[in-house]
Amino acid sequence: MPPAGILPLQPAGQVDPQPGVEGMFHQILQAVQQSHVEIADLRQECTELRLANASLERQVRDGLHYNFHVSRNATPGFITPAPPSPQLRAAMLSPFLSHNLPNLGSLVPPESPYRPSRLGDNAPIAFPFGTRDIPGFYVVIPAGGAGTRLWPLSREDHPKFLLDLTLKGRSLIQATWDRLLPLSSASRTTVVAGPGHIKAIHEQLPDLLMHNLICEPGPKDSMAAIGLAAAILAVRDPNAVIGSFAADHMISGDDAFLSAVAEAVEVARKDYLVTIGIAPSHPSTGFGYVRLGEKLEMKEAPNARLVSSFKEKPDARTAASYIATGIYRWNAGMFVTKATFLLELLKEYKPDLYDGLQKIAAVWDDEPARHAVLNDVWPGLEKIPIDNAVAEPAAAEGRVAVVPATFGWDDVGDFSSLADLLPAEANQPRILGDNHLVVTEQVAGGIVVPGSGRLIACLGVDDLVIVDMPDTLLVTTRARSQEVKRLVKKARDAGWKHLL
Structure with missing residues (x-):
C-alpha cells in the first residue's frame, strides 16, 4: 500500500475509468508524484557528481604537486624531489636527538637537476665565476626564534633552525652553513644567537670558530643582531662586505643562489645596501614585498636594480595586484653590504643604536669589559628590524639595490608551508x-x-x-x-x- 496521502501510480497504458473533473484531478496528482520522484533522483545524482568532482579535483591538484614538485612557496627552480611515501623510512638519524624526541627518520632523495627560471633578463644557468670563494666577503647568520610557529615540534630551547624539517639528515642551520661555506670559509662565517642556543649551535656546527659565535644577551630583533656583527667585523676588517642570511630558511638551486649573492657583493662594493628579491609564486599575505626600480646597468651585476620601495605584508587583494604588475619580489630578509656602510646608515637613521653597538664592538675582544658593557648597554638598545631601521629610509634616497633571484626559497613559516615541502x-x-x-x-x-x-x-x-x-x-x-x-x-x- 502507498503511504497515506499519495495515490497509487496508474499502470502504463491503462485508461483512467473515472470520467470528468475527478479523473483529470487524479492524472494531475499522478504527474506531480512522478515529478517528485524524478527530482529526487536528479538531486541524488547531482550530489554524487559533486562528491566525485571534489575528489577528482583533489587528486588532480595533489597529482600535479606530486608530478611537478610545485610547493606553495615554490619559485621557478624550487625542485623538491617527491618519492612515494614508502621511501620515507629512516635512512639516518635526524638532529632531533638533542631535543630528547623520538627519531622521526630522514630521507636522502635522489638528486634532481636544477632548472633555472627566466626571472632576470640575464638569468644565469651556472655559477659564472671560476671559484666560489668571494675574497673579503663575510657571512652573518642570525639564529633567533622563540619556537612558536611550529610548536610543539619546535620549542623555545630548540627552535626550528635546529630541526631537520626536510628529512635529509641536516637541520636548517646546518643546511644554511653548508650552502654558504663555499663563499666565505669557516674563518669568515659568523653566527649571532641567544645564550639559550649557543650550546646546541656549537654541537651542530663543530667547525664554527668560537670567536665567530656571537652571543647577544637577549632578543632585540634583526637590526641589533646584524648591526652588532657588522660593528665587530668592521673592527677586524674595515673593508669587509657582509651578507646576512637567516638560519631557518630553505633554498634550492645552488648555482642561482651563488650567482645572486655574487652580484649582490659587486653592487655592495659601490656603497649600496643590497637585498635579494624572490620571485613570488602566488599572492602571499605572509611576506613583505620589494618594488623594483630602475636598472643599475652594472657590468658585474647585470640583474641589479634600485629598490623603489619596501612594502609591508599586504592583504590578499593588494598582494594579487602586486603580482599582476610583475615588478614586485618577496622580501626574504637577505642583505649584503659593506660593514662600514651599514654602520653609516645606522648612524644616520638610528644614532642611539649605532652608538650602543659601537661601544660594545670596541671592547668585544676584552671578555671582562665586554660583559660589563653588554650588561650596561644592551638592555637599552632599540628593538627594531633592519628593514624599518635602515632599509626603508635608505631606499627612499636611492641607496638600496635589489638582485632579483632565480633560486627557490621558503621561510617555513607554518605547518602549511612545511607540508608543501614534504x-x-x-x-x-x-x-x-x-x-x-x-x-x-x-x-x-x-x-x-x-x-x-x-x-x-x-x-x-x-x-x-x-x-x-x-x-x-x-x-x-x-x-x-x-x-x-x-x-x-x-x-x-x-x-x-x-x-x-
Whole structure:
C-alpha cells in the first residue's frame, strides 16, 4: 500500500475509468508524484557528481604537486624531489636527538637537476665565476626564534633552525652553513644567537670558530643582531662586505643562489645596501614585498636594480595586484653590504643604536669589559628590524639595490608551508617522520608528525595538522596553521610554560 496521502501510480497504458473533473484531478496528482520522484533522483545524482568532482579535483591538484614538485612557496627552480611515501623510512638519524624526541627518520632523495627560471633578463644557468670563494666577503647568520610557529615540534630551547624539517639528515642551520661555506670559509662565517642556543649551535656546527659565535644577551630583533656583527667585523676588517642570511630558511638551486649573492657583493662594493628579491609564486599575505626600480646597468651585476620601495605584508587583494604588475619580489630578509656602510646608515637613521653597538664592538675582544658593557648597554638598545631601521629610509634616497633571484626559497613559516615541502603520494597527507605510524582512510592533504611513537589513525578528515609529541598533541587545520603562536600564548597564560 502507498503511504497515506499519495495515490497509487496508474499502470502504463491503462485508461483512467473515472470520467470528468475527478479523473483529470487524479492524472494531475499522478504527474506531480512522478515529478517528485524524478527530482529526487536528479538531486541524488547531482550530489554524487559533486562528491566525485571534489575528489577528482583533489587528486588532480595533489597529482600535479606530486608530478611537478610545485610547493606553495615554490619559485621557478624550487625542485623538491617527491618519492612515494614508502621511501620515507629512516635512512639516518635526524638532529632531533638533542631535543630528547623520538627519531622521526630522514630521507636522502635522489638528486634532481636544477632548472633555472627566466626571472632576470640575464638569468644565469651556472655559477659564472671560476671559484666560489668571494675574497673579503663575510657571512652573518642570525639564529633567533622563540619556537612558536611550529610548536610543539619546535620549542623555545630548540627552535626550528635546529630541526631537520626536510628529512635529509641536516637541520636548517646546518643546511644554511653548508650552502654558504663555499663563499666565505669557516674563518669568515659568523653566527649571532641567544645564550639559550649557543650550546646546541656549537654541537651542530663543530667547525664554527668560537670567536665567530656571537652571543647577544637577549632578543632585540634583526637590526641589533646584524648591526652588532657588522660593528665587530668592521673592527677586524674595515673593508669587509657582509651578507646576512637567516638560519631557518630553505633554498634550492645552488648555482642561482651563488650567482645572486655574487652580484649582490659587486653592487655592495659601490656603497649600496643590497637585498635579494624572490620571485613570488602566488599572492602571499605572509611576506613583505620589494618594488623594483630602475636598472643599475652594472657590468658585474647585470640583474641589479634600485629598490623603489619596501612594502609591508599586504592583504590578499593588494598582494594579487602586486603580482599582476610583475615588478614586485618577496622580501626574504637577505642583505649584503659593506660593514662600514651599514654602520653609516645606522648612524644616520638610528644614532642611539649605532652608538650602543659601537661601544660594545670596541671592547668585544676584552671578555671582562665586554660583559660589563653588554650588561650596561644592551638592555637599552632599540628593538627594531633592519628593514624599518635602515632599509626603508635608505631606499627612499636611492641607496638600496635589489638582485632579483632565480633560486627557490621558503621561510617555513607554518605547518602549511612545511607540508608543501614534504614528499607524499598523491591525495595523501604529508608525514614528517615514520610513515608506518600513520594509518589513514579517505584522508587528503594535511600533515602528520608522529613524534610520540604511537599509532595515529585518521578517517575522513582533510587538510588537518596533527603534531603528536611525547608531551603535547596539537590538532588544527592547514588554513589556520599561522595562528599556532596564539595558541602558544594561551598555553603560557594557562600555566604550561614548561611545555613551550
